[in-house]
Amino acid sequence: MSAGSKHARSDGEDQSVRAAKKLKKTDQPADAPADSDPASLKAEKKRKEKKEKKDKKDKKEKREKKQKKDKSEDEPATETPDATTEAESTPNPVAKKEKKDKKDKKDKKAKREKQASDDSAESAPKPTLQNGNGVSNGNGTAVTESAPATNGAPAQRNGASYKYHQTKALDAVSEGEIQEYLKKQEIAVSDPSGTKLRPVLQFSHLPSSTLLSKSPFASFTAPTTIQAASWPFALSGCDVIGIAETGSGKTMAFSLPCVEALASSPKPKHSKGDRTAYARAVVVSPTRELAMQTHAAMSSLASLVGLSAVCLYGGAPKDDQRALLRKNNGADIIVATPGRLKDFLAEGCVSLSDVMFAVLDEADRMLDKGFEEDIKLILGSCPPREKRQTLMFTATWPTSVRGLAEGFMVDPVKVTIGNRTRAGGDENGEGNGTVELQANSRIEQKVEVVDPRGKEQRLLELLKDAQKGSAKNDRVLVFCLYKKEAVRVEQFLERRGIRVASIHGDLRQDQRTRSLEAFKAGTTTVLVATDVAARGLDIPEVKLVINVTFPLTIEDYVHRIGRTGRAGKTGKAITLFTEHDKAHSGSLVNILRAANQPVPDELLKFGTTVKKKAHDSYGAFFKDVDLSKKGTKITFD
Numbered sequence: 001m002s003a004g005s006k007h008a009r010s011d012g013e014d015q016s017v018r019a020a021k022k023l024k025k026t027d028q029p030a031d032a033p034a035d036s037d038p039a040s041l042k043a044e045k046k047r048k049e050k051k052e053k054k055d056k057k058d059k060k061e062k063r064e065k066k067q068k069k070d071k072s073e074d075e076p077a078t079e080t081p082d083a084t085t086e087a088e089s090t091p092n093p094v095a096k097k098e099k100k101d102k103k104d105k106k107d108k109k110a111k112r113e114k115q116a117s118d119d120s121a122e123s124a125p126k127p128t129l130q131n132g133n134g135v136s137n138g139n140g141t142a143v144t145e146s147a148p149a150t151n152g153a154p155a156q157r158n159g160a161s162y163k164y165h166q167t168k169a170l171d172a173v174s175e176g177e178i179q180e181y182l183k184k185q186e187i188a189v190s191d192p193s194g195t196k197l198r199p200v201l202q203f204s205h206l207p208s209s210t211l212l213s214k215s216p217f218a219s220f221t222a223p224t225t226i227q228a229a230s231w232p233f234a235l236s237g238c239d240v241i242g243i244a245e246t247g248s249g250k251t252m253a254f255s256l257p258c259v260e261a262l263a264s265s266p267k268p269k270h271s272k273g274d275r276t277a278y279a280r281a282v283v284v285s286p287t288r289e290l291a292m293q294t295h296a297a298m299s300s301l302a303s304l305v306g307l308s309a310v311c312l313y314g315g316a317p318k319d320d321q322r323a324l325l326r327k328n329n330g331a332d333i334i335v336a337t338p339g340r341l342k343d344f345l346a347e348g349c350v351s352l353s354d355v356m357f358a359v360l361d362e363a364d365r366m367l368d369k370g371f372e373e374d375i376k377l378i379l380g381s382c383p384p385r386e387k388r389q390t391l392m393f394t395a396t397w398p399t400s401v402r403g404l405a406e407g408f409m410v411d412p413v414k415v416t417i418g419n420r421t422r423a424g425g426d427e428n429g430e431g432n433g434t435v436e437l438q439a440n441s442r443i444e445q446k447v448e449v450v451d452p453r454g455k456e457q458r459l460l461e462l463l464k465d466a467q468k469g470s471a472k473n474d475r476v477l478v479f480c481l482y483k484k485e486a487v488r489v490e491q492f493l494e495r496r497g498i499r500v501a502s503i504h505g506d507l508r509q510d511q512r513t514r515s516l517e518a519f520k521a522g523t524t525t526v527l528v529a530t531d532v533a534a535r536g537l538d539i540p541e542v543k544l545v546i547n548v549t550f551p552l553t554i555e556d557y558v559h560r561i562g563r564t565g566r567a568g569k570t571g572k573a574i575t576l577f578t579e580h581d582k583a584h585s586g587s588l589v590n591i592l593r594a595a596n597q598p599v600p601d602e603l604l605k606f607g608t609t610v611k612k613k614a615h616d617s618y619g620a621f622f623k624d625v626d627l628s629k630k631g632t633k634i635t636f637d
């Protein structure tokens with residue numbers, strides 16, 4: 001306030017106010033003696049009345065303010081996406097206040113949707129609400145309808161200007177059809193922000209974009225279930241955990257949102273002299289072959305909109321990869337195995353400071369003990385989780401990694417495909433690694449309990465049987481647990497005239513690549529592998545998977561057999577089970593039962609109790625190590 005205005009106001013003050021002011025200055029007590037000057041008393045009375053009135057008003061305002069504050073502090077805990085419970089959590093009976101509270105809540109929700117990163121980190125995700133069939137309606141609630149329009153989708157936290165919206169084509173689909181799809185495909189969505197997004201049943205339901213105008217899905221007829229259900233959230237900029245069976249198209253489920261986000265945001269500028277290679281998206285894969293495969297898939301999508309992708313993996317010359325990185329100051333997308341990426345980060349030739357999109361493929365494997373520290377370092381080199389979008393995809397999601405996962409994410413939306421009811425329990429009736437674990441239901445699973453000494457002979461019989469007559473060129477993938485075992489089995493088969501190749505950690509990378517290429521091309525029809533080939537590899541037309549030795553974890557079993565029966569096809573898996581594997585009998589029985597597969601009596605004899613996860617870490621056994629480096633620790637494969 002200016003001095004002039006101050007002066008003008010004091011000039012306009014009437015006498016009584018001045019008298020009252022004077023009184024105030026002399027600090028007369030409220031119970032002033034009765035023999036005071038009558039004029040002063042009158043002024044004092046007036047002042048007192050005015051003060052009381054003001055105090056009353058202040059008090060009322062203060063009370064209302066406090067009530068409002070208390071209410072808003074309560075909200076994150078009481079708010080649910082279900083409209084009914086939202087109303088129930090508002091107990092104030094005064095209509096006016098109720099209206100005000102509702103408005104506050106609405107404003108708050110809108111603010112939260114806009115600034116997910118600011119306030120979502122603190123609130124815990126709400127569990128998926130399920131209906132009687134164990135299937136949610138896709139909104140995180142069982143009974144409410146999915147939103148008719150979703151232009152209120154959260155803003156992109158990662159900075160991309162791509163805006164997901166529900167298209168008119170998707171609007172036109174009836175709610176009944178949406179509900180039927182959600183139920184039939186067993187889609188469960190747990191969405192902490194309560195954003196109601198319909199699945200995109202057709203590619204034409206996606207909002208148009210430069211990328212889509214290039215018809216990247218010309219060879220497919222419709223999105224797979226995980227794509228349909230997770231795309232709306234991932235395209236909206238939400239963090240997403242996607243859990244769906246092996247071979248269900250998870251790679252494209254994270255690739256499309258990644259490329260759309262990058263294509264719609266400007267590349268950060270760096271000085272020409274800067275020798276560091278910057279990336280805007282990073283995808284981490286547990287094995288070299290999977291990294292290469294994912295890189296190929298992402299590259300072909302990214303190149304449609306002029307984006308580049310580079311693959312960094314161990315066992316190959318660093319110089320070549322460095323040269324690729326230095327071209328154009330990096331790449332839009334880096335697909336990498338953790339070890340090599342860590343090396344480049346340590347050298348300072350790669351920076352992840354521009355990363356707006358991070359993906360952990362085979363997320364449970366990446367978060368397991370063998371890789372946990374690497375992942376902490378890699379994600380720690382990216383902008384904080386509030387400033388990037390983080391996606392995790394896998395077919396198996398053991399409880400052991402869930403807490404860790406959410407620590408890297410902001411209010412992740414969890415999209416689960418398949419009726420993953422709790423299977424079994426341990427001696428105390430508690431959950432274990434088998435919770436929500438499900439094998440691909442199109443795979444015929446057979447378990448043979450055999451004498452350990454007769455395994456190789458039985459393998460030979462099974463192979464001969466599988467490749468007889470017109471099936472002589474059918475591809476068969478044979479899994480062993482140890483590298484030495486794989487070498488022995490390969491030699492055994494070779495000596496008996498089988499066209500066989502192998503892939504395991506004792507081979508040089510070029511040998512591994514050659515074996516895989518020969519198997520893909522059909523020049524060798526049998527591939528003997530350790531668990532380096534268990535996850536993610538998408539080899540066309542693998543008709544049969546044979547487990548010569550049971551893997552270390554039941555999750556690995558699910559991934560191994562998942563090399564067949566991909567992209568909607570059927571497949572077959574035969575497991576030779578011996579008394580040495582009896583610790584896994586209970587969890588295997590659960591997997592077989594959940595997939596309606598026969599359970600042999602000999603297997604039941606080993607017991608149906610599900611033991612606590614036998615191995616905390618798969619990592620020590622099939623973590624890819626760079627053989628060009630001097631070994632510092634012994635690895636078992």
Ligand SMILES: Nc1ncnc2c1ncn2[C@@H]1O[C@H](COP(=O)(O)OP(=O)(O)OP(=O)(O)O)[C@@H](O)[C@H]1O
Binds near residue numbers: 538
């Ligand atoms: N919408 C689609 N329609 C038909 N096939 C598809 C579709 N999307 C992807 N595919 C194909 O499905 C196959 C399996 O996909 P992908 O490798 O992504 O599976 P995945 O779910 O990641 O499996 P895993 O759990 O074993 O890693 C691939 O050959 C891929 O090209």
